[in-house]
Amino acid sequence: MVIYDAVIGLGAFISFIGTGYLIEFTGFIYPFAISGGIFFFFTILVAITLDDSLVHRETTSRIQVSVFLGQIFSLCTKVENISRGVSYILIYLLIFFIYNMPSSGSITTIFTLSSPFCWSSEHIGWFSAVSSIVVFVGGTAILKILQTCFKNIRDELVVIFGLLSSVASYIIFGLSTTDHMIYESAGVGILKILPVPLIKAILSRAVHPDKQGALFSNIYLLDTVCTIFGSTLFNNIYHHTVTLHKGFVFFVMAGFPFIALVMMIFVTCKTYSTRDPVELDLDNPQIQNSDSPS
Template sequence: MKGNKLDLGENSPLIEPNEDIPVPYESEKKPIEGDAGNNLMLPPNQVITRCHFLVWPVAFLFVTAYYFTFTAFGQYVYIKLQNENFPGIRVNKTTAYCEVNTSSINFKIQEDVQQKAATWGIYFYLSGGLTSIVANFIMGAYTDRFGRKFLFILPCIGTIVRTSLAMVGIYYDLPLPYYIAGYFIEGCTGQIFNIFQITYIYAADITENGKSRSVGIIIVELAIGIGIVAPTLAVGFILEETNSFLVPFYISLGILVLTLFLMFLLPETYPKAIRSQRRYTSKFENLKDAVDLYFSKKNSGRRWMYIVSILVFSFTVYNALGRTAMEGLFLLNYPLCWNPTKIGVFGSMRVAFQQIVGMACVKLFHLCMNDEMIIIIGCISYAASFVLEAYATNDLMMYLVAIVGTFGLLTIPMIRSILSQMTSPQKQGAVFASISAVETAVNCIGALSANSVYIATVKIQRGFTFILFAGFSVISMILMIIFMIGTRGSKNRIYNGKDP
């Protein structure tokens, strides 16, 4: 963090600069050359107050609210379709019927229901995902021009609208096409991925380059992980106890309103006084910044590093989001036939291992290895967990999946850190916008293809999709080994005052 001197006064900054991290006076700031030939002053070391640290509670609360509805709605769609196809067989409003006799007519109908539920999942992902790709890229890049705070507020409002519309639909038992409107509106504001990217940008603003940046991003991942664990575990119990899909949505809406209030309290980390120092020659210059990182000849020394890093990131995000899109159907059906409570326990256990235990180990790993080596360990862990899940036939094997995959998601924050460290402070918005745009696009592609593969193979090899995920993890590992060898001794691995 920027400084570490604690003043217990209520109105004093929580973190002040000390002799190790001096705050430059106006005359001591060093200019750097901008893209348009402007002399830009490096932002002074910020005085970090207690309000800056609200970024982590904000991330936690938003993700918690989001996953209350995400977890509940996936099961709602499946049970709604099942009730329409099995009008004479109904356990209760929130529990799915599971046929285990593979030779019965009901088992074949059950497989058709899985395919229909997966198809509707594709529709919902596309209705919000396609618009959010554009929203994430444009809004993220323009945080370098208009500041950071607006990007917290817009997606929160979009999610509030989607949640409210879903509550109305569930209450009146409206047909599934009705819900597309909510996902589309949320997509126009960037969905949860805009919250992810602005939280990472904000964390980058208040941390120093190097391992401090990695730790700041890891704390974001921890906040997100804890935010996923609570609702994933709670939703199953809530559904069984209340026999109502509306309760998780009520809880989510209340948390979202609180989160929106806290967002207004966050200080601006990239104020107008700094932003105004750059003279723009085009309205699209911020978008060009994001593209140039990967394609500009001026970035020839680092360009291949950006490309390899974003490829590793893409494969890993594809695995994570593709799994999320279809794993619920895998668990609800034969041979596991899990109920909402079991799904919640497993989901929270897996997230706890990956995004809390795994992330907490990063500090230990940094004692003896660099970010690249941590990524390789993550790829191996993820691949092994996918292979085990593909052939899981009982509860014990599934719980082992959560343990084996503990380090699987470390790849994602480490890549974010690597890309951030290679990029100038004036282009943090641009680099995180490119990451978020890729993440959102991969979310759509992952949901579409993972569900499509599951639909095509569910009657032949139910776990084939997980084998596909394992293959992508192996490819990511190979790419990162190439990156590690190619950057050994390179001065371009860390931003050195030259664009980008």
């Protein structure tokens, strides 16, 4: 999961640099046109090349939309699809939602475009590209080091480190008055990408292999909701507080990973203090111990 996100970081590195120069020399039309063309190309590519790896016992000539939607939300409606209680899945989805809210929107771009920074589009492009490499690739390397040096380290503990890194990064960004402080905030936030793939991994282990698609449908649905509400919420907060303190919105944004941190610590302590190991029989996706705690 983390390597997958690191590859996304490499793609972001290239796109941020290219977009910065395209905006400077051609305006906004060409970057959007190129992005649309890329999405169209991959839509065709997926439609032509991607096959369903799951062998179906029964085939039907027509897909029923109601059945399809039911499969997406089957994690909450059919407990036999998960090895932990429904509340376990929901609490991690909620942590994911809360943590992901501040990552949406363009507040950092608006913040650096205005005084006292007055960055150009190339400067913003290079900063976004380098910070993506630092976060995605650097975070992946640090995770590998932690797993090598501490072989029994749990994903939940690394998630907590990542949440702390995110809180500190937003606070420093909100206090920034010079370019160097913004660079420092990017360095402090080197672990902030880790909670996203690790929460996905934690949830993936709790779901039957045949229901991984339903799980990630829920995750990316939440991600889309975060993008919509996050952009609206934080843009409005910035608009109404910019005269009070320009970086105030980042303090509000820091509150979201802090809430997720408190929830994560609580869930982790509860899980490992009352843990009763439960495993799924891959040939028969039924809960092996119905009395296990959720």
